[in-house]
Amino acid sequence: xxxxxxxxxxxxxxxxxxxxxxxxxxxxxxxxxxxxxxxxxxxxxxxxxxxxxxxxxxxxxxxxxxxxxxxxxxxxxxxxxxxxxxxxxxxxxxxxxxxxxxxxxxxx
Amino acid sequence: xxxxxxxxxxxxxxxxxxxxxxxxxxxxxxxxxxxxxxxxxxxxxxxxxxxxxxxxxxxxxxxxxxxxxxxxxxxxxxxxxxxxxxxxxxxxxxxxxxxxxxxxxxxxxxxxxxxxxxxxxx
Numbered sequence: 001x002x003x004x005x006x007x008x009x010x011x012x013x014x015x016x017x018x019x020x021x022x023x024x025x026x027x028x029x030x031x032x033x034x035x036x037x038x039x040x041x042x043x044x045x046x047x048x049x050x051x052x053x054x055x056x057x058x059x060x061x062x063x064x065x066x067x068x069x070x071x072x073x074x075x076x077x078x079x080x081x082x083x084x085x086x087x088x089x090x091x092x093x094x095x096x097x098x099x100x101x102x103x104x105x106x107x108x
Numbered sequence: 109x110x111x112x113x114x115x116x117x118x119x120x121x122x123x124x125x126x127x128x129x130x131x132x133x134x135x136x137x138x139x140x141x142x143x144x145x146x147x148x149x150x151x152x153x154x155x156x157x158x159x160x161x162x163x164x165x166x167x168x169x170x171x172x173x174x175x176x177x178x179x180x181x182x183x184x185x186x187x188x189x190x191x192x193x194x195x196x197x198x199x200x201x202x203x204x205x206x207x208x209x210x211x212x213x214x215x216x217x218x219x220x221x222x223x224x225x226x227x228x229x230x
Contacts, residue, residue, distance in 0.1 A: 001170075030214075033214060033216075035216040035217070035218075037153075037217075037218070044203060044220040044221065044222055044223060045153065045203075045217075045218075045220055046218070046219075046220070047216060047217070047218030047219070050208060050216040050218075051216075056218060088152065088153055090153070090216065090217065092213075092214050092215055092216055092217075093214060094214070095167045095213060095214070096155055096167065096168075096169050096170065097143070097155040097158070097167075097213070097214075097217075098155065099145075099152055099153040099154065099155065100152070101152050102152050102153075
């Protein structure tokens with residue numbers, strides 16, 4: 001099983017700041033099969049990025065993904081008020097599919 | 109508009125069974141693999157099970173293997189999860205998600221339903 005770790009656990013920032021979230025894998029993620037999701041309280045997760053760097057439909061271009069192998073990054077270039085949420089990475093290159101523990105981005 | 113509506117959750121005692129359903133609309137259901145993902149209260153996401161478009165490939169998390177059975181009925185545009193021998197640790201919100209592809213389980217998950225809550229407690 002591929003274990004995903006995310007850092008930091010919590011990121012305290014202000015609107016307009018740049019957010020950099022990291023996701024590490026215990027072994028190489030095949031074909032950069034790595035996605036990022038945003039989850040707000042009481043809501044279902046929303047797909048942001050797939051294949052490590054492809055934005056899902058309707059996702060603003062302030063969200064970008066990068067990385068390969070075992071190290072991946074989600075960057076939010078300028079935080080908007082609606083971006084404060086929990087972010088999960090997810091690998092789908094191998095079964096079982098696995099998720100990271102999440103990074104909470106909260107308001108400083 | 110893609111819609112996934114889960115149902116069938118509730119409170120159940122350990123050792124009992126529940127059957128979850130997911131009704132899909134707004135897309136060609138038999139063009140996609142489907143997954144169940146759960147979230148324990150206040151915790152992160154855990155993949156439970158997935159099924160390809162024609163039920164030709166099915167996968168389970170080790171924690172549910174042998175107890176849960178995923179199935180689908182393409183004519184009814186519905187996904188199911190039969191959960192037997194339920195344990196306290198199976199408690200959580202169960203989401204139905206559409207995969208990014210059809211003939212493999214190795215795709216991202218999205219969009220998602222709102223989830224149905226399963227509570228296992230004595």
